[in-house]
Amino acid sequence: MAWNVFKFCTALRALGSIMILVVIGIVGFTYYAVVVANYGPALLLGGFDSFVAILVVALFHFLLIMLLWSYFSVVVTDPGGVPPGWRPELDIEKNEGNQPVIAEANPAFSAGGSSAHGVRYCRKCNQYKPPRSHHCSVCGRCILKMDHHCVWVVNCVGAMNYKSFLLFLFYTFLETTMVAVSLFPIFLVFFTDGDEDITVSPGNLAATFVAFVLNIAFALSVLGFLIMHIMLVKRNTTTIEAYEKHTTPNWPFDLGRKKNFEQVFGRDKLYWFLPLYTEDDMKRLPALRGLDFTSRSEESEPLQSL
Template sequence: MAWNVFKFCSALRALGSIMILFVIGIIGFTYYALVLVNYGPSLLLGGLDSFIALLVLALFHFLLVMVLWSYFSVVVTDPGGVPPGWRPELDIEKGDGNEAAIAEASPLSVGDSSSHIVRHCRKCNQYKPPRSHHCSVCGRCILKMDHHCVWVVNCVGARNYKSFLLFLFYTFLETTVVAVSLFPAFLVFFTDGDDEITVSLGSLAATFIAFILNIAFALSVLGFLIMHIMLVARNTTTIEAYEKYTTPNSPYDLGRKANFEQVFGRDKMYWLVPLYTEEDMKRLPALGGLDFRSRLEESEPLQSL
């Protein structure tokens, strides 16, 4: 019998709370090493050193605000749950046969998350919209669920996926800026001459640790960011990508432009912030997680000409 990690759901929830504190701790330690130890004091030196320090600190604080904004948007935003009493709409004109499927649906009638057949969640005892998936940690079905992330103590789904992607994006930029900025001070750690060392050993050790942590996070986050860029380009999720080993390609791949808009919206002014305009929420139902057009539906008007 396969080992099921979700038997320890309560432990995973507790771990998530610890991970939030861990993230805040890493940010605080990095702030100390970059601002208080290295570039803050350089502001008082005057000349080119002060100008460089001002640029570094301005960029660091801007990215820090965006990281925290995106991160807590993922934490506090509901990823999207199935509305109570939701039932699949019937298309009588097309005669798709959903009437019989709904009438005969039982707790055993399940399918993959991208299928068009009527799906029923055995745990929630309710119908499941397309692309939804039951999260054993959250204890409910999540709309367009990508995965449950212990780092944010939340599921990543339709309504906070954009915030999650922006969190990855800004975290990569922030950690890269920190690593590049601390690299000169990091090299001092390996100098042989004591005359070149003008800071305390404690400050030098903090700089060394902060550099290692940030370059490690930059490289790891880059891998996740590239993976999710590929998923967005194909209009699929992590769970659906796994299902593709046994099912056809995603029927929701409408082209890169349309796929991008279903995550980030159409208003370019809002692409880099974890928000949507009211107009985008109205004209792009996919942002809500319940209504997704497929390639077949997109091609129907052309076929009728």
């Protein structure tokens, strides 16, 4: 049985609050290095230098706004909990379709193809569990389409905030990459032999050096997570399901790249890069709410009946 890394880590709730301050601190430090110390003053120089500074400052602020919007959307949005008194549509007393009542202790069922229709029960919450939901030991409740508990956002990543989390990774990668590229010329000043071309104060130069190293490190690390989650979206699975998926050769919720993408980002293209959904998408795509997921067998039923 896999070891639950959160079993003895309820202190992660307090740690998460500190991590929010760390994120704000890194953003503030980077803002100082890019805008205050370097490209802000360059706006007054005129000519090509001012033109470059305008582009850098404008792009920096746009990506920063999108990053913070996505980040705090993950922080404040409920990932999705099981509604009080929720019961599966199957007749539990009669156990229609001979579907077994499966408890939390059976991980194979959680990842198996039968989980699309079987009845699942959480012994910790003393309630029935919708398909693809998992119990979070840190939050102390079952989360709809739970991906993982993230200390960086002091929240679980689930059905209702997974899109915001992916956009947070996306905009963080773009922002940190842009910062690293824009600070690279100043970073090279550390390796120059003479002092005649150095116009940056020692303090600002040190801040630039640290900001460059931090942002290049974050860009590389976030890129790995972003690629991993792109692959998960492509297969319509979560981090937890991908870990358990070795028990099932055919994943029942893989509906093809297009439909898998829509079950996370919606169908309205204008909202794909915004951490929110249209009301129309919320009505047309029940999977966005985390309670009702279409399986491949259900997709093929209408075709078989023709």
